[in-house]
Amino acid sequence: MTAVVLIDTLLLLLVTVTAVAIIEVRNLYASAMLTSVYSLLMALVWVNMHSMDVAFTEAAVGGGISTILLIGTLVHTAREEKPLKRRVHGKALALTALCGAALIYGTFDMPRFGDPKAPIHHFRVPEMMAQTVGFANSTAGKQAPPAGFDPLEYRSFNGAVPSVPVDPADTAWRETSVLAQHGIMLPKVNGHALHPAEPGHHLHPPDDFNGHVPNSVTSLLAAYRGYDTMFETTVIFTAGVSLILLLRRPRREGYLQRSAPLADQAILRVVSKMAIPFILLFGLYVITHGELGPGGGFQGGVVVACAFILFALIFGRPALYRVLPPPVCDLLTGLGVLMYSGTGLACLLLGGNFLDYAMLDPISPGDGEALGMTLVEYGVGITVSMVMLTIFNQLAEERSK
Amino acid sequence: MQAHEIVTTILLALGCLVSMTGAYGLLRMPDFYTRLHTAGKTDSLGQFLIFLGLVLVTPDLLTQLKLIAVAMILMIAAPTATHAITKAAHLHHLRPWTKGDPGGEP
Numbered sequence: 083m084t085a086v087v088l089i090d091t092l093l094l095l096l097v098t099v100t101a102v103a104i105i106e107v108r109n110l111y112a113s114a115m116l117t118s119v120y121s122l123l124m125a126l127v128w129v130n131m132h133s134m135d136v137a138f139t140e141a142a143v144g145g146g147i148s149t150i151l152l153i154g155t156l157v158h159t160a161r162e163e164k165p166l167k168r169r170v171h172g173k174a175l176a177l178t179a180l181c182g183a184a185l186i187y188g189t190f191d192m193p194r195f196g197d198p199k200a201p202i203h204h205f206r207v208p209e210m211m212a213q214t215v216g217f218a219n220s221t222a223g224k225q226a227p228p229a230g231f232d233p234l235e236y237r238s239f240n241g242a243v244p245s246v247p248v249d250p251a252d253t254a255w256r257e258t259s260v261l262a263q264h265g266i267m268l269p270k271v272n273g274h275a276l277h278p279a280e281p282g283h284h285l286h287p288p289d290d291f292n293g294h295v296p297n298s299v300t301s302l303l304a305a306y307r308g309y310d311t312m313f314e315t316t317v318i319f320t321a322g323v324s325l326i327l328l329l330r331r332p333r334r335e336g337y338l339q340r341s342a343p344l345a346d347q348a349i350l351r352v353v354s355k356m357a358i359p360f361i362l363l364f365g366l367y368v369i370t371h372g373e374l375g376p377g378g379g380f381q382g383g384v385v386v387a388c389a390f391i392l393f394a395l396i397f398g399r400p401a402l403y404r405v406l407p408p409p410v411c412d413l414l415t416g417l418g419v420l421m422y423s424g425t426g427l428a429c430l431l432l433g434g435n436f437l438d439y440a441m442l443d444p445i446s447p448g449d450g451e452a453l454g455m456t457l458v459e460y461g462v463g464i465t466v467s468m469v470m471l472t473i474f475n476q477l478a479e480e481r482s483k
Numbered sequence: 484m485q486a487h488e489i490v491t492t493i494l495l496a497l498g499c500l501v502s503m504t505g506a507y508g509l510l511r512m513p514d515f516y517t518r519l520h521t522a523g524k525t526d527s528l529g530q531f532l533i534f535l536g537l538v539l540v541t542p543d544l545l546t547q548l549k550l551i552a553v554a555m556i557l558m559i560a561a562p563t564a565t566h567a568i569t570k571a572a573h574l575h576h577l578r579p580w581t582k583g584d585p586g587g588e589p
Contacts, residue, residue: 347567347570349563349566350563350566350567350570353559353560353563356559357556357559357560360556
């Protein structure tokens, strides 16, 4: 048994125990805290699988902000769950057992974790990786375009592979693919030896596609399934709007209902004063750096929202409303979605497809991709942070009579 | 095994030991305040030792600086969190355990 499997087994055992504890505990505050523990343990499981982006999201969203929001909700409801009348519900047990069995049966068809022969490593993804995150002129760590490179032809490449190889170990088809004929950025296993990194540039592990793909997850999220991410952002936007419609008091009653109970706590005030600028900076870093490393709009937005929530908790919501009045917050919520779709529209106006970021910089498509993805990540980050803040504010307020 | 690896091993082992004593104290101590007392202190020291050990085996300066930054942030954040929790309990009039009085809710 390797160390990875051992750690995975231990973590998953802990996850199971936590899940049972969440169901068993009758105190809802304890249940909310256990949910946070569950998310942190799952984040560790993802780290063990080397999926840093998912781990980051799980830790920030599951372990961080949803716990705050759950506890915020509990203020309005009861502390204790109602006692159960019947311990075992036969029909429900049978139904869940059936669903679980079906899911387990479904996993039998999936390739094993990390299997190099899995179809995803051989069919669409390598070509897509090579296509979406391009190269830039004289940017450290990126490949310079070859002589005689035609951006138009590059863009018109549709990612089609001539044929799926019967033997997954046979990678000869890559050499004959359209990209290979141009000599650009072919993902090769252990290919980093062929392209030594520039001096001063951070060395990438061998499985990192030669260092040309800074973060394949962001490239997938923002380019390959860019529509999906756009509508995810719209869903969050809609959630924020409906919450405002349902819970916000009319403006004539005023936004504020309570005083700030923690403002006299000197230690908390000093430490949070010290911490908040760094939390904000870190959130912006996560959003900006999303295209290069783990992170992105969703995680960064949540971190930014946490900084504002901490500010509101310590200094009171009147202070928060002086910094960020609710109308500004509402405007920013919409602005994020507009930024995302606006970037797509700009690509359309520049002559490409919707969300075809390469259009933003015709001379070096790779830089265009990077610019487009950064803009889109900022759009997501703004919407997510403002909606999270709105949810917190609405939960903290008393309902309108 | 090189010298810095030996130092790292010792530091990691010490860090784990300190964290273990914290976990044991959490189970062993009689009431809320004493439990936080063990958990809060040992966590700060334990994480600092573990991060210090990791810094010594990290080859790259940027990652070393990041590890030190994380250790410093935790050094400030963890005691503050402990303080906040204790203060909240105190403000809700949770009595501490004393001889002849088990403490608990008012």
